[in-house]
Amino acid sequence: MQTTNSKPLIITGNSLGGSVASLFTISLLEKFNFLTTKHPLCITFGSPLIGDEGLQEAISKYAAWNSCFLHVVSDQDPVPRVLVSQTGVYKPFGTFLLCSKLGCSCFEDPLTILLLLKATYSGNPENQDPNLVFESYGAFVKDLNRKVIFMDTTKSFDWTTPPLRAGIITQLVAIGLVPQQQPHNIDINAIITKTEIQEKKLALFKKQVFDPSRKLNKVKVHMANLEWYKKMAKDNKIGYYDSYKNESHTSDLDVVIHMKTLTCYWEELVNEAEKRPQTVGASLRTGWLFGGTNYRRMIEPLDIADYYNKGKSDYINRGRPKHYIKLEQWLNETAKPAGVPNDSMKQNVASILTEDSCFWAHVEEALISCKLLTGTGSSEMEKQSSRDSLFKFENYAYGLMKNYTVSPEIFLQGSSFMQWWREYEKIMGTSYSSNLTKLMKDYRNYDKYATGSL
Known part of the structure; x- marks a missing residue:
C-alpha cells in the first residue's frame, strides 16, 4: 500500500x-x-x-x-x-x-x-x-x-x-x-x-530481538555444505537421499549437524511468520520464501529417510512436520501455476532439486506396496489397494519427468526409485506397457532426461 x-x-x-x-x-x-x-x-x-x-x-x-x-x-x-x-x-x-x-x-x-x-x-x-x-x-x-x-x-x-x-x-x-x-x-x-x-x-x-535476515547468510553456509554432500553422493552413483538413508559414508553423520541447524532456523522463522498478523500470501518476503523452498526441497527428503528407516509409513499424513507444510502452502499462494516446461527448465534439470519435497515419501510408499503385492500374508483387498497405489505412483512419477521437475539423480542405479522400478517391472511383467514403462525400459532415456533432450 x-x-x-x-x-x-x-x-x-x-x-x-x-x-x-x-x-x-x-x-x-x-x-x-x-x-x-x-x-x-x-x-x-x-x-x-x-x-x-x-x-x-x-x-x-x-x-x-x-x-x-x-x-x-x-x-x-x-x-x-x-x-x-x-x-x-x-x-x-x-x-x-x-x-x-x-x-x-x-x-x-x-x-x-x-x-x-x-x-x-x-x-x-x-x-x-x-x-x-x-x-x-x-x-x-x-x-x-x-x-x-x-x-x-x-x-x-x-x-x-x-x-x-x-x-x-x-x-x-x-x-x-x-x-x-x-x-x-x-x-x-x-x-x-x-x-x-x-x-x-x-x-x-x-x-x-528475532531478526531472520541477520541469520539468513549464516544458514546459507550450511546449505552450501549440503550441496557439496549432494554432489559427492552423485559421484558415488547413489544420490544423496539414499546415501544418507543407507549411511554409506562417515560424511553422512556430518550432515545431521547441518540439518539440525537449518531446521531450527526455519522452524523458528515459520513460527514467527505464523504468529505475525498477516494477509494471505504475505507471510514471508520473497527472499526468505525462496530460501525456505530450497531448504524444504533439500532437507525434507533426509527427514523422510529417517522416518522410513524407523519402520514407519504414511509420512505425508502422519509424520510431516508443520513447518514444511506451511512453507509449501505459502509458496503455492505466491507461485504461478506450472505450465509447459521451457528450455531453461530442460537445460538446468541436471542441477535441480526435485520440486515435490515429498517425492521420496511416495517412492517409499510404492516400495511398501510392492512388498504387499508379493508377500504371502496380504489379503486380496490389500493387494488391490496396493495395485491402485502403484498405478497412481506411476502416473505421478511420469508427470514429474514430463515437466522436468524431478532430479535426474533418481535414475542412478543405487537409488530407491530404481529399486522400486526393478521390483515393479517384475510384478507387472514384460507385456505391461505404459508411458512410464516405455521411458524406463530404454536406458538411453536416463541420459537424455539429464541433458533435457528427452
Missing part, C-alpha cells in the same frame, strides 16, 4: 473505537511498503486491551510494527483496565502513554504496563462519568498541541540513586504515583523495583 500524502497516515479511536483502530492498523501493516511509505500511526485513547500473548509477541518482535501504536491512558479511565485480570489473557503491545493531572510518561514493557494500569487507576466514584474522562483526553491533546513542557520537581531520590531507578521514579511521579500520597495497599517501592527489573529485561530483549 502507498500513500501520496507526505504526512503519515494516522488512525485513531476512543474507548472501543480504539480497539477497532488497532485492529485496522494491524490489517494495514502487511500492505505497507516501509521503504517508500511512511509508517501508519495508530493513536488510541482509553482503549481496552486486545489480543493474547501470541499477538503481543508477534508485534513486539518487529520494531517497525510496534512503533506504530501509541495508547493514551488516563488514570481516571476504567475502560483500559477492564480486561486487566489475574488470568493474564490479554496482553498490551506498542507504547503506552499513561497520564495524570501531574503529567504523563511512556512505557513499552508489557508486564510493567499491566502493573501500572492496576496501580494508577484512581477509582473514585465521581470519575466514572465518561464525559469527564473524555474531557481529560481532550485536555491532554490540547496540552500536546501547545507543546507544554513540565519541569521535574521530583524529590523522591538523592544523588546516590542509580540513574535508571531515578528515571523510573520520575516517570511514576508524572503519572500520579507519588510515594507520599499512595494508599497503604500500594507498595510503591515494590512497583519501582519491578519496573526497574522489567526495563533491564526490555533493553536486553531489544538487543536479541
Whole structure:
C-alpha cells in the first residue's frame, strides 16, 4: 500500500473505537511498503486491551510494527483496565502513554504496563462519568498541541540513586504515583523495583530481538555444505537421499549437524511468520520464501529417510512436520501455476532439486506396496489397494519427468526409485506397457532426461 500524502497516515479511536483502530492498523501493516511509505500511526485513547500473548509477541518482535501504536491512558479511565485480570489473557503491545493531572510518561514493557494500569487507576466514584474522562483526553491533546513542557520537581531520590531507578521514579511521579500520597495497599517501592527489573529485561530483549535476515547468510553456509554432500553422493552413483538413508559414508553423520541447524532456523522463522498478523500470501518476503523452498526441497527428503528407516509409513499424513507444510502452502499462494516446461527448465534439470519435497515419501510408499503385492500374508483387498497405489505412483512419477521437475539423480542405479522400478517391472511383467514403462525400459532415456533432450 502507498500513500501520496507526505504526512503519515494516522488512525485513531476512543474507548472501543480504539480497539477497532488497532485492529485496522494491524490489517494495514502487511500492505505497507516501509521503504517508500511512511509508517501508519495508530493513536488510541482509553482503549481496552486486545489480543493474547501470541499477538503481543508477534508485534513486539518487529520494531517497525510496534512503533506504530501509541495508547493514551488516563488514570481516571476504567475502560483500559477492564480486561486487566489475574488470568493474564490479554496482553498490551506498542507504547503506552499513561497520564495524570501531574503529567504523563511512556512505557513499552508489557508486564510493567499491566502493573501500572492496576496501580494508577484512581477509582473514585465521581470519575466514572465518561464525559469527564473524555474531557481529560481532550485536555491532554490540547496540552500536546501547545507543546507544554513540565519541569521535574521530583524529590523522591538523592544523588546516590542509580540513574535508571531515578528515571523510573520520575516517570511514576508524572503519572500520579507519588510515594507520599499512595494508599497503604500500594507498595510503591515494590512497583519501582519491578519496573526497574522489567526495563533491564526490555533493553536486553531489544538487543536479541528475532531478526531472520541477520541469520539468513549464516544458514546459507550450511546449505552450501549440503550441496557439496549432494554432489559427492552423485559421484558415488547413489544420490544423496539414499546415501544418507543407507549411511554409506562417515560424511553422512556430518550432515545431521547441518540439518539440525537449518531446521531450527526455519522452524523458528515459520513460527514467527505464523504468529505475525498477516494477509494471505504475505507471510514471508520473497527472499526468505525462496530460501525456505530450497531448504524444504533439500532437507525434507533426509527427514523422510529417517522416518522410513524407523519402520514407519504414511509420512505425508502422519509424520510431516508443520513447518514444511506451511512453507509449501505459502509458496503455492505466491507461485504461478506450472505450465509447459521451457528450455531453461530442460537445460538446468541436471542441477535441480526435485520440486515435490515429498517425492521420496511416495517412492517409499510404492516400495511398501510392492512388498504387499508379493508377500504371502496380504489379503486380496490389500493387494488391490496396493495395485491402485502403484498405478497412481506411476502416473505421478511420469508427470514429474514430463515437466522436468524431478532430479535426474533418481535414475542412478543405487537409488530407491530404481529399486522400486526393478521390483515393479517384475510384478507387472514384460507385456505391461505404459508411458512410464516405455521411458524406463530404454536406458538411453536416463541420459537424455539429464541433458533435457528427452
